[in-house]
Structures are given as structure tokens and as C-alpha cells.
Amino acid sequence: MASHRRPKQPGRTRVTVLTATAAAAVALSAQAAHADPQASKQDVKSKVDKLYEEAEQATEKYNGAKEKQDKLDKQVGDLQDKVARGQEELNKLRNSLGSMATAQYRTGSIDPALQLLLSSDPDSYLERASTLDQLTTKQAETLRQIAGKQRTLKQERQEAADKLADLESTRKALGDKKKEIQGKLSDAQELLNTLTAKEKAEVTGEDKAQEGKGGDRADRSGGSRTDPGDQGKLVPESQRAGGALGAAQGKIGSPYVWGATGPSSFDCSGLTSWAYAQAGVTLPRMSQDQANAGTRIYDQGSLKPGDLVIFYGDLHHVGLYAGNGQVLHAPKPGANVRYEAMGNMPFQFGVRVG
Numbered sequence: 001m002a003s004h005r006r007p008k009q010p011g012r013t014r015v016t017v018l019t020a021t022a023a024a025a026v027a028l029s030a031q032a033a034h035a036d037p038q039a040s041k042q043d044v045k046s047k048v049d050k051l052y053e054e055a056e057q058a059t060e061k062y063n064g065a066k067e068k069q070d071k072l073d074k075q076v077g078d079l080q081d082k083v084a085r086g087q088e089e090l091n092k093l094r095n096s097l098g099s100m101a102t103a104q105y106r107t108g109s110i111d112p113a114l115q116l117l118l119s120s121d122p123d124s125y126l127e128r129a130s131t132l133d134q135l136t137t138k139q140a141e142t143l144r145q146i147a148g149k150q151r152t153l154k155q156e157r158q159e160a161a162d163k164l165a166d167l168e169s170t171r172k173a174l175g176d177k178k179k180e181i182q183g184k185l186s187d188a189q190e191l192l193n194t195l196t197a198k199e200k201a202e203v204t205g206e207d208k209a210q211e212g213k214g215g216d217r218a219d220r221s222g223g224s225r226t227d228p229g230d231q232g233k234l235v236p237e238s239q240r241a242g243g244a245l246g247a248a249q250g251k252i253g254s255p256y257v258w259g260a261t262g263p264s265s266f267d268c269s270g271l272t273s274w275a276y277a278q279a280g281v282t283l284p285r286m287s288q289d290q291a292n293a294g295t296r297i298y299d300q301g302s303l304k305p306g307d308l309v310i311f312y313g314d315l316h317h318v319g320l321y322a323g324n325g326q327v328l329h330a331p332k333p334g335a336n337v338r339y340e341a342m343g344n345m346p347f348q349f350g351v352r353v354g
Contacts, residue, residue: 241306243279297350
């Protein structure tokens, strides 16, 4: 007969352990379910800021490649025009050589002494012989010109071919950078889409720019609550610097668009180059090149309104010093041209444009 034993009940200690484990699991689940939203938002902000910084680095490299492409386009066009003109000159020389050869053939190649004996008009023959000598000399000179022109054309064609190859390589680099930028911006947008509209504004910094707007003056300038125009102490070093700052102030609120140089949208170096162009000064396109556009100023206290200010170790961001420790700049994707505290970014040095 089978034995019917009651199952052994778990001991008190085992029950206590199981109960504690279950309670801990519930507590962890509750903690995860009620995770600190502020920490989550900060994590998103950190990731988005990093993606935007990398996108801006790629944008400045894109700007450099675009500038190189534009120069190469012009150089290739000029070389091709030059080759075409050279070929036309060569064709003319060859045609003139053919005409001279035909004229020489028509005069005949009889020995001059025999031709003189046979001629019924020695004076007429002597005149023809003199012309023949002149044609021969001119023909030799034309041959020398043709040879020289052929060498020049060969060099120009090779130079054009090299420029075309460089242009193709630059276009490829441009396309690669464009894809890189778009990829990073797409990743950043996906992260931002996880936030509410208010959180998104906080992450991009647009909330601070909006807070300071109000009144007629703010409507005109788009200034923030730390609008440096209120301090009224510093004056630009030059009329050109003041003109550049004034032009940029007129663009506050314009959107950041990578690769843009105005007049309705800008990236960082696009804004500074456009602003100085309004003051009659041509700046290089890239922030790294703008860093060498004048005298460097390492002491922030010596900066004056309108000076360029360069940020980050690789010099990939630039703005205009606006006074009171503020920079006027095109910050990043998703943000508009605005004033911002310089302490928000790693300042490297200023540049007083000569």
C-alpha cells in the first residue's frame, strides 16, 4: 500500500527569506517604475549635447570641404577655358602652317640657279625667291610655336585632370560628412522626441532665450535676460567690429542650420562670416581658419564687443563677443541665434579682426 505523507512545510527561516526576497523585488520594481524623471532628462540632455557637438565638428569639416570644392570648381573651369583657348590657337597655327606649305608647293622646288636661267624675267624670279625664303623662315617659327603650344597644352590638360580628380575626392568627402551630420542629428532628434515640449526646450536652451523676451527693446533685439546691451561700458575696438556685431544682433532668433551662411539661417561660422561681410570684411568660412583672422586675445577681460570668440580644443565653435561675459552666436541645431553666457562652453581665446 502506498504511503500518503503530508508534504513537508517550509521552515520559518525559509519563509522569512522568501518573503524578504519578494519584498525586495517589489521595491525594486516600484523604484524602476518611479525613476527620477530629472535624471532621465539629464541623461538625454547629455547625449543630445554630445551628438550636437559631434555634428557641429562634422559641420565645420563639411564647410571646409565645401569651400575647397567651390575653389576647385572655379580652378577647373578656368583651366578648361585656358585649354580650349590654347587648342584654338594651336589650330590657327596649324592652319597657317598648312597655308604656307601650299604656297611653297605652288612656287615649285626647282633649283634657284636653273630657275633663274629658265626665267624670262629675272627680276620677277628674284622677287619670288625672296618671298620663298621669307615663307621658310616664318614656317620654321610657326613650327616652334606649335611645339611650344603643344607642351603647354599637355601640362594644362594634366593640371586640369589632377584638379578634377581632387574635386571628385572632395565631393565624396562632402557627401560622407553630410551623411555623418544627418545621422547624428537624426539620433539627437529621436532622443528629443522622448521628451515633452517643455523638457525639449530646456534641453536645447531655448527656454532661457524665451524667458528674457519682453517689451519693445527685447522684441527688437531678441535679447535674453542677460542682454549685454544693458551694461553699456565697453565699445568695439573698431567700426568694423561694431558693424559686425550690429549685423549679427539683427539676426537674433534666426534658426541654426548646418552649412548655412545667411541671410535667414546660419551655422556658427556662417553667422560670424556673414556679419563681418556686412561690415566690409571677408572672413574665412571655417571657425578654425577664423581663429587665425586677426590678433589672438587669451584674457577674457581684454575682449571687446565684436571680437570673435573661439570655443573647444579643436576650435570648432565661434561667436561674437557681446560684452558682459556674453557671446552672440548660432549655438546648435534646434536652437536660434541668441546671447549666451561664455562660461557655458570651453573658451579658448578671442580674435580681434585686423
